Each structure stands twice: as C-alpha cells, then as structure tokens.
Amino acid sequence: MDEQLTARSKQILQAVIEDYIATAEPVGSRTITRSHPISLSPATVRNVMADLEEMGFLVSPHTSAGRVPTDKAYRFYVNSILSAGNLQQGNQEEILKRCNFTGKDVDDVLKETSRLLSATSSYMGVVMAPRFAAHVYRQIEFVKLGSHRILAILVSQSGAVQNRLIQTEQEILQEDLVRMSNYLNELLHGLTIAQVRERLLQEMQSEKARYDSLFARALKLSEEVLGDDDREVFLDGQANILDQPEFADTAKMREIFRAFEQKNLLLDLLDRSLEAEGVQIFIGADSPLLRMEGMSLIASTYMTGKDTVGVLGVIGPTRMGYGKVIPIVDYTAKLISRLLEVE
Amino acid sequence: MDEQLTARSKQILQAVIEDYIATAEPVGSRTITRSHPISLSPATVRNVMADLEEMGFLVSPHTSAGRVPTDKAYRFYVNSILSAGNLQQGNQEEILKRCNFTGKDVDDVLKETSRLLSATSSYMGVVMAPRFAAHVYRQIEFVKLGSHRILAILVSQSGAVQNRLIQTEQEILQEDLVRMSNYLNELLHGLTIAQVRERLLQEMQSEKARYDSLFARALKLSEEVLGDDDREVFLDGQANILDQPEFADTAKMREIFRAFEQKNLLLDLLDRSLEAEGVQIFIGADSPLLRMEGMSLIASTYMTGKDTVGVLGVIGPTRMGYGKVIPIVDYTAKLISRLLEVE
C-alpha cells in the first residue's frame, strides 16, 4: 500500500489533505508553502503535486484550480500518516462531561450515545444496538391487561427489555400466567435469546407440549415476544451536516437525507464493521451509501464482557477531521463497553 | 371574523390561495383569470386584489410581482372557506393500508403513527405521547440482574411500559423483591400514575414505613421508576420539507432543522393544542416556533376512552394543502383513539 512515497511527497500530501480538511477549498501550491513550514518553492511543490496526481492521490476539479485529495489519499492519510501518531488527545473530559447515563435503560443509553458522538464530533453520530438475539435470557413476565390482552415482557441479563402486546383468543387466568412464566424461566434460564428461539421450537414438538396444553400455550406466547429482531439504529446530528460547505447545494442535501432515512442501507454498512474488531474506517467508495454522498464512516465495535455486540461511530464528509474523530470513536466505544460490562 | 367579504372577493381570495399553494409563486391577476373559471377581466381582479391587500389578506413581495396570501388569509381560508365543505375525502384507505400496528407496544405505535402522518401528508408528522402520569397503574415488577442491580418495570393499564435500571447499595434478596412488588401492587392498584406519585410521598411519611424497612425500601425503589416524566415526541419526515421550494435556500433549511432539534419548543406548541379538543390549526404567527420558519401546524388531540391524552398532527409550510391534510389528521386521530380504547 505504501507505494514508495518519499518523505517529501508524504509531507506535501499531508499538507494538502489537512488544508483541504480545514477549508473545503481546492488547495494550490502557493497556499501550502505559506501555511506549512515547508522550505520549498511553490514551483517545486507543484512538481510533487503533479506526481501525486499521476499516482491518483489528488485530482484537480479543473485546469486552474488547486487540487483535492481523492479517497485513496484519505485512506493513505489514515493508514500511513495518522496511525504514525498524529492523533489528538484530550476529548475524554468533554465526553465524560457530556454523558449522563444514570438510571437509563439500555436503549436510552445507546440513543444518548449517538447524541454524544454527534455533539463531540460535530458530525453525525450513529449507534447500532446489540442484536437482541445475542442477549442472555433472564426472565419473562406476563401482565394481564384485559380479558384477552396480555403484555409480555422479556428481560435480558444485561437489562434490555422487549415487550409486546398480545391478543389472545381465549381468556387466560392470572394464575396460569404465573405458572407459565415459571415454566419458561426454568426452561430457558441461562440461554442466549438465539438459543431460546431454538429451544422453543424443540419444545413445541416435545411430548410435554402435546399433553400439557398450558405448557404449549406458554411456548406459543413466548414465541410472539421474540417475533421481530430488527436491529435498532440510532442516528443523531443530521443537522450537523448542513453546516458542511460541500453539501451547501440543496439537491445534494436532499439526497443525503433521503439516503439516511432508509435505515437499511445504514444497517448493511454497520453490519460490515461488525466483522472485525476495533476502529475501522470506511471512506467513500467503500460503501454504496457513502460513495454516493461523499461521506466517510469511522466505526468501532463495542462489547459486553467479551462478546462483540454492536457498532457505533461517526459519519461525516470524506473531508473529515480524522485525527480528532478517530480517538473520539475509539474512546466512546470503550466507554460503552465498560458500561455494559459492569451492568 | 367574516369582515364582510363579498362573495366575489371570497372567490378571488380562494383562487389566490389555491394557486399559491399549488405553485409557491406570487400569483397575479392574469394567472387567476386563466386558471380559474372566473368571468372577469384581469383588470377587475386587480381591483379586488388591491382591496384585499388593503384589508391585510394579501401582500406583494415587491411592486411588480403577484400577490401572496398572509397568515390572516390562510386563517380565513381555513375557517370560512374550507369549513364550508371543501375538504377532500378518500385518504382513509391509504391510511389504513399503510398502518400496521399489530403486536407493537404503545410507543412503537405512536412512532409508527408519526411516520404514517408524514407519509400520507408528505409534510412532517408529529405525535406527542401521553404523559405517563395520566396512565393508570397496573403493576410493578422488579427483576434482579446482579447483586446490586435491579431492573424496575412499571406497567400501565393501557400497556405502556417504563423501565429503569437501579443500582442499590445493599443487596436485596429475590424473595424480598417479590414481597415488595406485592406490597406496591396492592397499595397502588387502580390509581393513575400521578396519584401514585402522591400516594408514595404520603406513605413514606407513614407509621408503617418507619418500622417496616422493607416497605420503606420498596417505596424508595418505586419512586425511582417514576423519576422522569418528560413527554416523548415523535417527529418524522423532516426530509419532506426539503422538497418545499420556499425552503430551498440552505440557510433557511438549517434554521428549521436546528429549531426542530430542540424538542422543547415543539412540546410547548403541542401542549397548547391539548387545551382544546379536536382539530386545531396554528398558522405562522400563532407560535414562536412556526412564525420564524413560516410553517403551520394542523393538530388534533387523541384520547384513550374518554380522556384526552395526547396530540398528533402535521407540520408543513403555511402554504400547505389544508384541504387534504386536515381530514388526514382528523381521521388519524380518531383511528388512534379507537386503537387505544380497545386496548
């Protein structure tokens, strides 16, 4: 990947990228020599830039404008320049100061986290909730609301709650409901929700279900609570991208908002980041969603205990303050992991 | 309010408003005579329009543009022209087709409703959830997750669920938790959450709390679940307003998004609609939020049984298709009321 760039080219590439990140304007040879401590004349810089353009790191929007970094340049920047230690520190206090998670349930915490990410990065914050299936079963509870209406509440070990309103055909007695949940709590204790699902299927075919109709009905009810398992995504700070000059044009903006309205595109992207651990960076063409809109994603997985369960991150323009945002995402992911572990 | 407009002026005012709603361009005398079946010459229409301007129903952005309806005109339109029966029907099938509420809990239903409203109106849909305090207490449940971690779950009669993670200082035994919830369920049965709150305060001062420490602790725990009672607001379809030509300019757009990011402004506005029953219309200057952004709100209260509990509605530009949206809001409110009643 290193493609033998000389130290000088690297330095100049870095200068171009950082100027562009700061101004969102194509940057020219002159500007660089002024704003960076490079003891070269503009003419020399021009030569180097021409080479970099040749190699595909830069493009000029038209003959006589400055040059703009390509996705390839950003990738190189992130991998070879930033990782060499140019990451900024010191947002940790800000993050800690902003987060108040006390007494919230898991979903609220994650929602709050997306807000936190967007506020500290000033781009969009995104959090994908753990797949419910990954949680460990803790308890099921049936609350009778009316003669034919039951509220089923499923609680996981980590405190996530899923509830569902169920209309029943026959009336079920309160005491039967209690017996049912006792059945189930014993049967399902310690399994993950995914395992629970399998187990229910098994049991429904079992001898016991055949002669014990109450048991059978219990299985059926509990299956309903497990019904859907769409992952939730929390997205916050859309308004932030309005401030990015590259999206000033209305048509562009509309496209972006429309794209992010469909959370499934976003889900696909986040799903991919689940595959590897730690911080990952998707730049432009890495994903259909991002490519179209000229955006990047900095994502990190987070865990409960030792299981990777979800992804959180920041979405911004490719021209994003990577040096600042990467540590933010990294730190936040660790914070959430720690939080979920204690729980 | 009728301010003696002649039938002809009314007709012309209506024409101006409807043209403007359709095109978002100032409308001139010529345009009207062409697009409406009015057997008058442009010159005559001009005279009438001049009168209407005098009366404050129209303004011209500048000398030689057409004219634009004022808020006053919209109000007149909504009250005196539309209510005379120009409401369109026939969105009911679309609404019914789009809504799938089966098996969702209350919050999900309301969220889905805001989506429904925005999709059918093509403006923004907004739903304010019932104040939790208005719900009737049904049951409280404590689930022990760890030695010092308890999940408290509060269920209302209508199936709304509120849960809270609580860190305790001393460990509480499972069986004590069961006794606690039994206490509370008996004590609080049939009260509204608001009453529950008062009752808890009373009880905490009582004799019993003084000598029965378990009881006292139960009270304290349950108080925590009641902690916050911020009303939830679901807002959907922000992207829709991007399509409105009057907001094409980026600065305007940004303003709007920022304004709606702070849900408290929205809450204030919606709170006001709670005061009266049925469909209400706020146009521009009626509210600080709307005035600034040139928007209107069509809202309706909805109920559970016979209690007004929440508000839902549509927010769009003042130049909004009132004739279409009013019935949508009305019908949706009734739909939700019916749904919550059965529950």
Place this chain on the structure above:
DNA sequence: GATTAGCACTCAAAAGTCCAGAGTGCTAAC
C-alpha cells in the same frame, strides 16, 4: 356605476459581459 381596455411604469430574475485572482505547466536559469 361597475367593468374593461390600454398604456406607462416597475422590478426581479436570467442572461450576458468583463475583470481580477489563483492556479497551472513549461522552459530556462541557478
């Protein structure tokens, strides 16, 4: 007396023109 035709006038938006500035590539000198 209400309605209409005619006309001079106004103004904003669109199209056209011009200019300055930033930038480039190339060549020749250092």
Place this chain on the structure above:
DNA sequence: GTTAGCACTCTGGACTTTTGAGTGCTAATC
C-alpha cells in the same frame, strides 16, 4: 534537483442589459 519567470486557463464576483410578468391609473364601454 530546485527555482524564477511567463503565458495561459478557468472560476467567481461585480456589473449591465434584457425580458417578462405584473401593477396602477385613466379613459372608454356596457
């Protein structure tokens, strides 16, 4: 290898012109 110099290019902003929709007024008409 580096740099100075120069001719060339292109965009964006300022300024002007044109166009067209619309107005208000007056005088003629129904």
